[in-house]
Amino acid sequence: MKTVWEKYSPTELKEVEKFCKNYREFLTLTKTEREFVREAVKLAEKEGFVELGKKKGKLKAGDRIYTVNREKNLCLFVIGEEPLTNGLNILGAHIDSPRLDLKQKPLYEKDGLALLDTHYYGGIKKYQWVARPMALHGVVCKKDGSVVNIEIGEKEDDPVVGISDLLIHLASDQMKKTADVVVTGEALNVLVGSIPSKNEKEEPVKKAILKLLEKKYKMKEEDFLSAEIEVVPAGKARDYGLDSSMILGYGHDDRVCAYTSLRAILAMNKPKRTSCCILVDKEEIGSVGATGMHSKWFEMMVTKLLERQGETSLVALNDTFSNSMMLSSDVSNAFDPNYPEVCDPKNSAYFGCGIVFNKFTGARGKSGSNDANPEYFAKIRNVMEKEKVQFQTCELGAVDVGGGGTIAYILAQLNMEVIDAGIAVQNMHAPYEVVSKGDVYEGYRAYKAFLKKM
Numbered sequence: 304m305k306t307v308w309e310k311y312s313p314t315e316l317k318e319v320e321k322f323c324k325n326y327r328e329f330l331t332l333t334k335t336e337r338e339f340v341r342e343a344v345k346l347a348e349k350e351g352f353v354e355l356g357k358k359k360g361k362l363k364a365g366d367r368i369y370t371v372n373r374e375k376n377l378c379l380f381v382i383g384e385e386p387l388t389n390g391l392n393i394l395g396a397h398i399d400s401p402r403l404d405l406k407q408k409p410l411y412e413k414d415g416l417a418l419l420d421t422h423y424y425g426g427i428k429k430y431q432w433v434a435r436p437m438a439l440h441g442v443v444c445k446k447d448g449s450v451v452n453i454e455i456g457e458k459e460d461d462p463v464v465g466i467s468d469l470l471i472h473l474a475s476d477q478m479k480k481t482a483d484v485v486v487t488g489e490a491l492n493v494l495v496g497s498i499p500s501k502n503e504k505e506e507p508v509k510k511a512i513l514k515l516l517e518k519k520y521k522m523k524e525e526d527f528l529s530a531e532i533e534v535v536p537a538g539k540a541r542d543y544g545l546d547s548s549m550i551l552g553y554g555h556d557d558r559v560c561a562y563t564s565l566r567a568i569l570a571m572n573k574p575k576r577t578s579c580c581i582l583v584d585k586e587e588i589g590s591v592g593a594t595g596m597h598s599k600w601f602e603m604m605v606t607k608l609l610e611r612q613g614e615t616s617l618v619a620l621n622d623t624f625s626n627s628m629m630l631s632s633d634v635s636n637a638f639d640p641n642y643p644e645v646c647d648p649k650n651s652a653y654f655g656c657g658i659v660f661n662k663f664t665g666a667r668g669k670s671g672s673n674d675a676n677p678e679y680f681a682k683i684r685n686v687m688e689k690e691k692v693q694f695q696t697c698e699l700g701a702v703d704v705g706g707g708g709t710i711a712y713i714l715a716q717l718n719m720e721v722i723d724a725g726i727a728v729q730n731m732h733a734p735y736e737v738v739s740k741g742d743v744y745e746g747y748r749a750y751k752a753f754l755k756k757m
């Protein structure tokens with residue numbers, strides 16, 4: 304298959320570069336679901352989107368609306384010319400990424416060092432998260448209702464933190480262990496301090512860190528109980544490759560699909576069918592909780608929209624969902640010449656070959672997948688070809704090598720057409736993942752075509 308690089312004109316190449324520079328900068332700013340929602344709302348408001356509660360009266364074609372659930376879950380709509388009951392064109396993606404979360408009682412002192420205890424979030428190879436600069440991002444929620452935002456390790460003169468690794472000189476026993484236990488979950492302890500407080504006898508290093516936190520954030524040790532602090536790789540997303548054709552960054556899974564979907568709905572203007580973009584939390588741990596895809600929040604929001612068009616029956620809600628179409632976007636595995644044995648080459652995704660469609664995902668005989676209807680994918684193929692969007696299809700690895708799931712099957716339960724789509728990445732779930740700029744741009748074009756033409 305030819306790559307997009309061979310087909311782009313010089314003008315298009317400039318567009319790709321501009322779009323990807325914006326994405327790269329956005330990715331650097333958004334390392335948590337909360338940060339993604341915050342920055343996405345800024346972009347949306349700039350493009351004329353109004354918070355649902357602030358929009359008065361009946362909704363009419365061309366209205367641009369967003370709504371936020373608990374700072375971690377965002378939904379945007381551009382109202383179409385057709386009634387909502389004719390169905391929505393929905394783009395969905397998740398904005399949480401694998402990381403290390405602080406435990407509720409994280410801070411302790413051991414052998415003269417202060418450390419923070421973590422519990423990892425999502426599927427990670429634990430040995431990849433040691434001996435690298437890490438940053439702390441999150442919120443501390445206090446009893447008086449105030450919320451302190453934490454971001455340490457990103458500014459040029461900020462300190463970073465990190466997890467130690469065993470020196471190779473003394474690792475002969477460790478090197479014989481299998482990779483899943485070479486670094487254990489309980490060993491993922493973040494080193495945060497080493498200066499003892501002068502007047503303290505007990506745990507003087509820990510006390511010194513507490514004093515520092517009190518001074519800078521007015522927080523006490525017990526405030527960790529109601530904090531949500533994520534330990535993530537520190538630093539910027541970067542251009543990757545001598546030809547700068549790729550982007551290296553933390554959390555492409557799945558912010559690369561979330562960002563391109565967001566930009567696509569921001570570009571919509573009075574579509575025929577109502578455009579929708581839903582960005583959810585908690586996918587990496589099973590789409591659970593009030594802000595995950597299993598939450599009823601999305602249905603509640605669509606019910607509210609219908610009410611604003613004078614439709615209050617359950618029948619109207621059911622019709623809306625039954626007539627809806629969705630691209631459930633999540634990253635795919637980019638074929639890696641270092642590890643060809645885990646893939647079927649003809650059913651793999653390749654860098655620079657465009658947006659990926661997966662009829663199914665899952666594991667062990669498609670278990671847990673949505674398995675899209677071929678009638679639906681035929682329609683999508685037709686639209687992509689007409690709009691000259693380059694696409695490829697793939698499976699996540701060869702049969703029975705492994706597998707993975709997405710949010711696709713959850714919305715399909717509302718009886719809508721859903722197919723998995725997305726952008727191919729290398730190093731999925733590693734601290735730094737890689738995408739091709741051509742695929743990022745083609746993803747954006749595919750999402751626009753879907754919203755406009757389906």
Ligand code: MN
Nearest residue numbers: 556557633634
């Ligand atoms: Mn994902």
Ligand code: MN
Nearest residue numbers: 401556587732
């Ligand atoms: Mn993932």
